[in-house]
Every structure is written in C-alpha cells, then in structure tokens.
Amino acid sequence: EAGVTQSPTHLIKTRGQQATLRCSPISGHTSVYWYQQALGLGLQFLLWYDEGEERNRGNFPPRFSGRQFPNYSSELNVNALELEDSALYLCASSLGQGLGQPQHFGDGTRLSIL
Amino acid sequence: AQKITQTQPGMFVQEKEAVTLDCTYDTSDPSYGLFWYKQPSSGEMIFLIYQGSYDQQNATEGRYSLNFQKARKSANLVISASQLGDSAMYFCAMREGPNQAGTALIFGKGTTLSVSS
Numbered sequence: 001e002a003g004v005t006q007s008p009t010h011l012i013k014t015r016g017q018q019a020t021l022r023c024s025p026i027s028g029h030t031s032v033y034w035y036q037q038a039l040g041l042g043l044q045f046l047l048w049y050d051e052g053e054e055r056n057r058g059n060f061p062p063r064f065s066g067r068q069f070p071n072y073s074s075e076l077n078v079n080a081l082e083l084e085d086s087a088l089y090l091c092a093s094s095l096g097q098g099l100g101q102p103q104h105f106g107d108g109t110r111l112s113i114l
Numbered sequence: 115a116q117k118i119t120q121t122q123p124g125m126f127v128q129e130k131e132a133v134t135l136d137c138t139y140d141t142s143d144p145s146y147g148l149f150w151y152k153q154p155s156s157g158e159m160i161f162l163i164y165q166g167s168y169d170q171q172n173a174t175e176g177r178y179s180l181n182f183q184k185a186r187k188s189a190n191l192v193i194s195a196s197q198l199g200d201s202a203m204y205f206c207a208m209r210e211g212p213n214q215a216g217t218a219l220i221f222g223k224g225t226t227l228s229v230s231s
Contacts, residue, residue, distance in 0.1 A: 033218055043159075043205065045218035056217055088157055099147045099211040100166050103219060105159035 002027065004106035006091050012112045013081050021076040021109045025093030031055075032074040033094070033103055034066065038087035046089075049074055050097075078111070086113045117141065118206050118222035126228050127196045134181070135191040135225045137206030146210045148189040149219060150180065153203040162204075165189055196229045203227075 005024045013019050025032050034046040045058035049068035057064075063079040072093075078085055088110050092103035119138045127133040139148065150162040165173045165180045173180040181190040193200055203226050207219040 035218075042223045043207075043219075043221040045220075048218060058218065090157075090159060092159070099145060099209060100164050102149060102161040102164055104161060105151075107156070107158045110157070 004091055004093050004104055006089075006106035006109050008109060009107070010110045010112070012114065014114050015081055015083060017081050019078045019081060019085075019111055021078075021089050021091075021111070022073065023076070023091030023093075023106060024073045025091075026095070026104055029093035029095050029104075030072050031094045031097065032068055032072065033092040034074070034076050035090045035092065036060075036087045037090060037108070038084070041087075043090065047076065081113050083113050085111060087111060116222075117220045118208055120206055120222035120225050122225045123223075124226045124228065126230065129198060129229055129231050130195050132192060132194045133196055133227065135193070135204050135206075135227065137189045137191065137222060139187050139189060139206070139208050141187075141208065141210055143210040146208055148180070148182070149207040149209070150178070150189075150191045151205045151207060151221075152200075153205060153224070155202070159205070163191070193227075196227075198229050198231060201227060201229045 007022045031050045035043045037043045048056040052068050066076040068074045088108045090108045092105045094101045094103045146167045148165045152160045163175045163178045165182045177194045179192045203224045205224045206222045
C-alpha cells in the first residue's frame with residue numbers, strides 16, 4: 001500500500017511569490033491534514049480537509065489556503081510568501097474520524113524563501 | 115498554557131539499553147487520545163503507538179510501550195533494547211474528542227534521542 005506522497009520535495013521561492021504544495025493521501029483515506037514545522041516551533045496545524053470540504057484551520061493567516069479534490073488529494077497554497085514561511089510542510093491522512101485513528105504522514109515539502 | 119509538554123530536549127542512551135521519553139499533557143476533555151511519532155533526520159513522521167484515555171492497559175507495540183498515568187496526566191514512551199536506528203526526534207501528540215473527533219493533533223516540541231554503540 002502506497003503511503004502519503006507529497007510533491008515537490010523541495011521548493012525555493014522568493015518573498016511575495018506564491019507556492020503550491022501537493023499531497024496524495026493513502027488510498028481509502030478521505031481526511032487530509034496540513035502541518036507546518038518551522039525551526040524551533042514544532043509542528044503546528046494548518047488545515048484539515050475531509051470529503052472535499054475545509055473542516056478546520058489553525059491559527060494561520062488567510063494567505064494559507066488549500067483545497068481537496070474529488071480523488072481526496074489536496075493542495076496547499078501559500079500566497080505573498082514571507083521569510084518566516086520557510087519550513088517543512090507535512091501532509092497527513094487518516095482513515096475515518098475515530099479518536100484513535102492515527103494520522104499517517106508524508107515525507108514533507110521543504111519550502112525555502114529567499 | 116501548553117497542551118503537550120516534553121521537557122527533555124535531548125536524551126542519550128547506549129545500544130541495548132532502555133530509555134524513557136517524558137510527555138505530560140493538559141486537557142479538560144475526558145475523552146482524548148495520545149500518540150507518539152518518530153521523525154528521523156530525513157523528515158518523515160512515523161506513527162509509533164497510541165493510548166486512549168479510557169484504555170485500562172498501557173499500550174505496547176513491539177519494543178515501544180506507553181507508561182500511561184492518567185492522574186498525573188503523563189504518557190511516557192519507553193523504548194526497550196535501543197538500536198542505532200532509534201536515533202531520531204520523538205514527538206508526543208494529543209487529539210481531544212469525541213466532539214472534536216477528526217481535529218488536528220497537538221504536538222509537543224519533541225525530544226531528540228541519540229543512541230550510541
């Protein structure tokens with residue numbers, strides 16, 4: 001069974017540009033989560049999509065947005081990039097909404113803002 | 115206040131020894147789940163073990179076990195017989211529910227484990 005896949009692996013942008021990150025969940029998983037792991041800040045929740053809808057978002061500005069496609073893959077878009085957006089962006093998927101359902105993570109996209 | 119606290123920034127252990135990584139949590143929800151993840155230097159997050167708040171027994175998965183002390187709100191990860199490949203960052207995480215089922219995991223800041231031969 002293929003795991004969560006993310007692309008690209010690395011992305012280099014400059015301030016003010018826009019970045020698009022992609023995620024394919026494990027087959028059969030309908031929920032997709034996005035997390036930001038910035039240096040020294042740990043993992044912080046960004047967005048949760050389920051069945052094509054945004055269900056919840058973390059404490060991030062609106063320039064962080066995304067969507068989920070009918071095949072449950074997802075995109076994270078970051079507009080007007082700032083230096084502090086440099087981070088590892090991790091996507092996770094889960095099977096169902098049970099409390100004990102683990103989230104399975106991809107390898108991440110490392111976004112660097114110059 | 116932090117919901118998940120991992121007080122050990124770094125831990126060092128010799129191969130074949132056991133090691134305990136500490137995690138305390140804070141929630142007023144009677145129903146919650148606790149998770150441990152491993153993040154090697156390559157970046158991927160690997161799910162290790164889960165403990166539910168109503169589970170009577172401590173969770174175990176191979177060399178991993180969770181020392182769950184509900185009254186103290188602690189969920190320490192015990193790795194037995196450490197291996198060189200265990201060197202990584204370890205994160206404790208919590209999900210509150212059931213009204214918030216499906217919401218995000220709340221992560222601690224992690225503990226770096228270094229295993230030496």
